[in-house]
Amino acid sequence: DTEVTQTPKHLVMGMTNKKSLKCEQHMGHRAMYWYKQKAKKPPELMFVYSYEKLSINESVPSRFSPECPNSSLLNLHLHALQPEDSALYLCASSLEGFSVDEQYFGPGTRLTVT
Amino acid sequence: TQLLEQSPQFLSIQEGENLTVYCNSSSVFSSLQWYRQEPGEGPVLLVTVVTGGEVKKLKRLTFQFGDARKDSSLHITAAQPGDTGLYLCAGALEAGGTSYGKLTFGQGTILTVHP
Numbered sequence: 001d002t003e004v005t006q007t008p009k010h011l012v013m014g015m016t017n018k019k020s021l022k023c024e025q026h027m028g029h030r031a032m033y034w035y036k037q038k039a040k041k042p043p044e045l046m047f048v049y050s051y052e053k054l055s056i057n058e059s060v061p062s063r064f065s066p067e068c069p070n071s072s073l074l075n076l077h078l079h080a081l082q083p084e085d086s087a088l089y090l091c092a093s094s095l096e097g098f099s100v101d102e103q104y105f106g107p108g109t110r111l112t113v114t
Numbered sequence: 115t116q117l118l119e120q121s122p123q124f125l126s127i128q129e130g131e132n133l134t135v136y137c138n139s140s141s142v143f144s145s146l147q148w149y150r151q152e153p154g155e156g157p158v159l160l161v162t163v164v165t166g167g168e169v170k171k172l173k174r175l176t177f178q179f180g181d182a183r184k185d186s187s188l189h190i191t192a193a194q195p196g197d198t199g200l201y202l203c204a205g206a207l208e209a210g211g212t213s214y215g216k217l218t219f220g221q222g223t224i225l226t227v228h229p
Contacts, residue, residue, distance in 0.1 A: 042219035099206035105156035
């Protein structure tokens, strides 16, 4: 089973709202990732958790706050977003978090900030 | 500077034609992955190549990793409308050492196969 699940599928939020994106995997992977993807562009790495510890933060604005409650779950808390934050947010997982590990992506959450 | 140059950016062909997508770099990669992504969905891993000169086949898709591990290609034979999507190459830089999780992505190739 190489499935990564993400909820919700679509999210529309105002600039003053607080919302969370959720990601789950049951492949026994110990690394999980958040990416942001604009239309027809490659994914841009935001955060990496390895063994439940934040190992990479790609200088992401503080209005995005990641959380890894356990090795199977990954959340992205959103607050005071801007319209330019509208994008497809992808979660991925891999075995341990080394760059050579194969990464498996979820279906994404389509976020629209109004 | 784009570390992984992917070409072409756009490809529009008729069903039954063959095509090749290229990923090139001046840097050496420990491994390289190819993904296909359909609109509104996440990228799906097609293949991983790790050995210089390696060739892998997946039905009508043939993947090759350059001998020096600086480039890769994806060849599709007799393309079908179901092959339509965004194709992404992504590599792990050898110089990255144990740098956690950072894949270097190409800019993507948007393939449209017309019936």
